[in-house]
Amino acid sequence: MNAVLLTIVCTLALLHGWNAMVYNPSRNSNPRSKYNNRPCQRTWNNNGFNIFVQRHILQQRFNRTSRQAWQMYLENERLCNRPLQSFIKKKDEERVVKICNGSGRRVRKNLCISTSTFEIYDVEVNTSSFRVTRITENTTKIIVACDKVGNQCRPVHFEKYVGQKPTRERCHG
Numbered sequence: 001m002n003a004v005l006l007t008i009v010c011t012l013a014l015l016h017g018w019n020a021m022v023y024n025p026s027r028n029s030n031p032r033s034k035y036n037n038r039p040c041q042r043t044w045n046n047n048g049f050n051i052f053v054q055r056h057i058l059q060q061r062f063n064r065t066s067r068q069a070w071q072m073y074l075e076n077e078r079l080c081n082r083p084l085q086s087f088i089k090k091k092d093e094e095r096v097v098k099i100c101n102g103s104g105r106r107v108r109k110n111l112c113i114s115t116s117t118f119e120i121y122d123v124e125v126n127t128s129s130f131r132v133t134r135i136t137e138n139t140t141k142i143i144v145a146c147d148k149v150g151n152q153c154r155p156v157h158f159e160k161y162v163g164q165k166p167t168r169e170r171c172h173g
Contacts, residue, residue: 036110036147039100040173043147048156052144055079056086056158057093058121067132070123080130086158087121088142100146100153101173105166107143111159112171114141146171 036043045051053059054077062069074080088096095118098104104112117139124134143164145157153173 035145039106039110039112039146039171040148040153041110043149043156045156046149048147049149049154052155052157053093056088058087058090064121064137065135067135070132070135074123074125074132080125081127083125083127085123085125086160087123088118092118096142096144096155099144100155100171102170104171106169106171107164107166110145110147111143112146113143113161113164113166118142148173
């Protein structure tokens with residue numbers, strides 16, 4: 001039985017590459033870090049893109065100038081536990097994914113910046129009372145961490161843009 005299992009593991013390692021099967025600590029010394037050393041490397045979190053979408057891509061239409069509407073949205077999506085949250089319109093989801101796939105430029109580590117601007121909603125929440133205290137709409141570039149999820153390079157983390165400068169290196173999987 002052990003010999004059969006060892007044969008299967010070795011065969012899969014040869015067919016798919018050992019890095020596809022196990023985490024490679026030489027890429028990142030902290031396996032729970034949101035920052036790989038470069039864009040589009042494998043991640044420990046295969047659900048990272050889904051979490052990113054749930055936390056940062058608006059899933060419903062509602063009055064975005066209303067604190068009460070934001071309150072209901074955050075409660076329905078179970079997002080009241082973070083004091084500052086940033087959201088992007090659903091129609092821009094594909095553009096966000098493209099940042100990781102050639103249209104973005106590397107900032108550092110696995111962080112990539114958009115070359116164009118996005119409409120962003122920043123929502124401040126009092127986490128002790130779970131109440132929306134402020135809503136700000138901005139048009140700005142965005143920065144996302146790009147990791148390989150499955151076989152595709154996807155955004156897995158939103159980083160606040162505060163004037164970071166891109167390199168000439170494109171982000172791509």
